[in-house]
Amino acid sequence: MCADKVRDQYEEFPYPTRDLADERRRLITGSPSHLAEINHYVFGGRLDFTQPFRALIAGGGTGDAAIMLAQHLSDADVPAEIVYLDLSTASRAITEARAKARGLSNISFYTGSLLELGDFGEFDYIDCCGVLHHLPVPQDGFASLARALKPKGGLGLMVYGEFGRTGVYDVQAMLRDLVRDGESGTDKVTLAHKLLTALPPSNRLRRNPLVGDHLSSDAGLYDLLLHSQDRAYTVPDLVDEIETAGLRIASFIEPLRYDPALYLRDKGLLQRLEGQGLAQRAGFAERLAGNMKKHIVYCVRQDNDEETVAGPVGPSAIPVLRDAPGPEFARNMPPGAAFSASLDGLDFSMPLPPLARDILLLCEGRRTLDEIRKALPGAPDWFRFKPQFDAVYKPLNGFNKMLLRFASA
Incomplete structure (x- = not known):
């Protein structure tokens, strides 16, 4: 059923x-x-x-x-x-x-x-x-x-996720109290709009800026607040x-x-x-x-005992920018810039190393780390280059912006 x-x-x-x-x-x-x-x-x-x-x-x-x-x-x-x-x-x-x-x-x-x-x-x-x-x-x-x-x-x-959906299940419960048997989906949506309009400023859903699906469309409202089976x-x-x-x-x-x-x-x-x-x-x-x-x-x-997550462990790794090629990502980045990101109302700024812009300009998804190293001004040796790359990779990968593949792939 x-x-x-x-x-x-x-x-x-x-x-x-x-x-x-x-x-x-x-x-x-x-x-x-x-x-x-x-x-x-x-x-x-x-x-x-x-x-x-x-x-x-x-x-x-x-x-x-x-x-x-x-x-x-x-x-x-x-x-x-x-x-x-x-x-x-x-x-x-x-x-x-x-x-x-x-x-x-x-x-x-x-x-x-x-x-x-x-x-x-x-x-x-x-x-x-x-x-x-x-x-x-x-x-x-x-x-x-x-x-x-x-x-x-x-x-x-x-x-x-449970914590970010504060207030959602309160409104779901209220709508279950209000909806009558036999009412159509359109009737339920109309009822939900009326309830949302009546919510006082103290209501937990109104106070939650993270949830907005109900504001985008009737389908989004139904999915968020009128779903027949839902858990977090x-x-x-x-x-x-x-x-x-x-x-x-x-x-x-x-x-x-x-x-x-x-x-x-x-x-x-x-x-x-x-x-x-x-x-x-x-x-x-x-x-x-x-x-x-x-x-x-x-x-x-669980029986896959391989390390399935790629890591920048050697010169053959190829950095790939997820959302835009490295040159596009770095074009307007001044030397010494920080990497900034926002996550549902929290803003973060993380320092990048001096060579960050030069490294990112070379990350077009085909060059290996060793090829990037050799193309940098002065072609620094591996032991000088690798800590600089790692300091770029940690925040960008941490926010899912930089990924890796290997030359054989």
Whole structure:
């Protein structure tokens, strides 16, 4: 019955709302499932783009992940098959139209549930964003995805974060009290608008500047406040679900956001956290920041004992800027500039080393670290260059701006 309600919701209100004309102007990108991220966090930067690649978009919605990944794979000439799966035929139709507008032929479309993947085989990569937290028993979904994963494959997941969604569940509960049996989706949306208008300034949702989906469209309002099945996760909750399914977290996105050292300057406090693992530190950072409304993670199987996250460990690593080529990123950067970033109301500024601009001007996605070193003014030796690069890489990778691949990939 719950699956029927979820399906009916997205038949009437496909989400997120997408304009087909946008396909001529831009490619909507995000995390997870950006191809450079998949290579960096799941395959150690060594994904062989000449080999066939199978990906599943489980609960694909209106197609952002499917279209982004299909376009990236097409641009890289990867022989790929992307399987799009969703309960909603309306959402599927939107995604198919977007793919047609782009001339993408590497997506196969299916209507169905991610709980029933037996006939689809195994995948190198699975994307599941904004879906697991809508299942009656989310662990059934985690387990289903884990079973469909190849031994060395990986998952990109997004689930709601509890602390950043303050007030959402208060309003959901009030609307459940107000909605009457038999009312249409449009009736419910009208009722929700009336309630939102009546919320006093003290209401927790009104006081939460992090949540705005209900302000963008009726589909966004329904998804946020009228959903029939919805839960949020703390980091410990999410880690437990992942590990129970036989998976482990390779990385949170953005990595530095889940590091207490981003927020704390007191060395004594940080020393007390030394020795904690990734999950413990991430849980502490979540409570410290208090603003995480979603969690994005890359996962691999627990029996995959390889180091799946690429690192700048030698001269053959190739830095790749995620959002713009290095020269474009660095063009207006004065010498001695800092790297600035904002995360849901928190602003950060991190110093960069003297050679930062010169290094970034050479990071066009093809040069190895050694080639960058040799092209720098004066061609500094490796032992002078490497600490400078590391001081560039740490903040940019920490905010998911710089990734790595290797020459063989």
